[in-house]
Amino acid sequence: MTGGKRNREIRCARVQLKARGIFLIKHKIYVRHHSKINFEDRLRVSLIKGCVRTVLGFEGVDMPCEVSVLITDDASIRAINFEFRGIDEPTDVLSFPMLVFSPPGWADPGSNAVDLETGLTALGEIVLSAERVRVQALEYNQSVERETAYLTVHSGLHLLGYDHLDEAGEKMQMRLREKQIMRELGF
Numbered sequence: 001m002t003g004g005k006r007n008r009e010i011r012c013a014r015v016q017l018k019a020r021g022i023f024l025i026k027h028k029i030y031v032r033h034h035s036k037i038n039f040e041d042r043l044r045v046s047l048i049k050g051c052v053r054t055v056l057g058f059e060g061v062d063m064p065c066e067v068s069v070l071i072t073d074d075a076s077i078r079a080i081n082f083e084f085r086g087i088d089e090p091t092d093v094l095s096f097p098m099l100v101f102s103p104p105g106w107a108d109p110g111s112n113a114v115d116l117e118t119g120l121t122a123l124g125e126i127v128l129s130a131e132r133v134r135v136q137a138l139e140y141n142q143s144v145e146r147e148t149a150y151l152t153v154h155s156g157l158h159l160l161g162y163d164h165l166d167e168a169g170e171k172m173q174m175r176l177r178e179k180q181i182m183r184e185l186g187f
Contacts, residue, residue: 027056027065028120033130034072041130043071043148051149051185052126055156058181059106066120067159069152070127077129092132093151097124101161104173126155146187153181 029049033042052067072080074090082088084096099109099121113121128151137147157177164171 025056025062025064027053027061027067028118029053029067029069031069031071034070034076036073036076037071037130041134043128043130043133044145047145047148048128048152051152052156054181054185055153055160058177058184059160061106061160063108063114064120066115066118066122067156068125070125071130072127074129074131077127077132080127090129090132092129092136093155094127095124095155095158096127097159097161098122099124104157104161104163104170106160124159126152126159128152128155149185149187150178150182153178153185
């Protein structure tokens with residue numbers, strides 16, 4: 001699928017969500033590429049931002065939030081994975097939620113979670129390996145855009161308390177949400 005067609009699909013998904021009153025909240029999504037990422041290996045920032053906004057909209061996040069996304073390489077994500085999880089290998093994506101939601105999904109965390117200077121609630125950080133995205137896209141016979149979208153949606157749900165550690169309820173609930181959101185994004 002061409003980039004132009006994909007952009008139209010994403011805009012269409014945004015319009016559909018906005019029509020349902022979901023996209024009225026102004027979120028701040030920061031995306032940056034680590035300096036080690038070559039220009040040709042960079043992931044599409046607009047796609048990542050759109051995916052995060054779609055997750056927040058689907059989950060009914062009704063206050064302005066802040067999410068940071070770092071796009072890095074396998075060596076850097078491996079170091080982060082080891083530092084925070086004790087696993088000495090690269091991974092595709094890591095999520096670092098700032099808040100705890102139980103059960104999963106959006107629940108107003110209260111005024112204590114709002115940064116008084118920005119008026120935003122910091123949800124957390126997503127770290128994506130551009131190398132893993134490309135390798136997995138080839139492995140799963142899909143586009144880099146689709147793999148980028150899936151991992152961003154997956155990680156965004158983690159920021160809102162979703163998990164997949166148990167093989168039954170939680171994992172099924174998270175996979176269902178991923179499918180719904182990916183469908184809305186046109187994938």
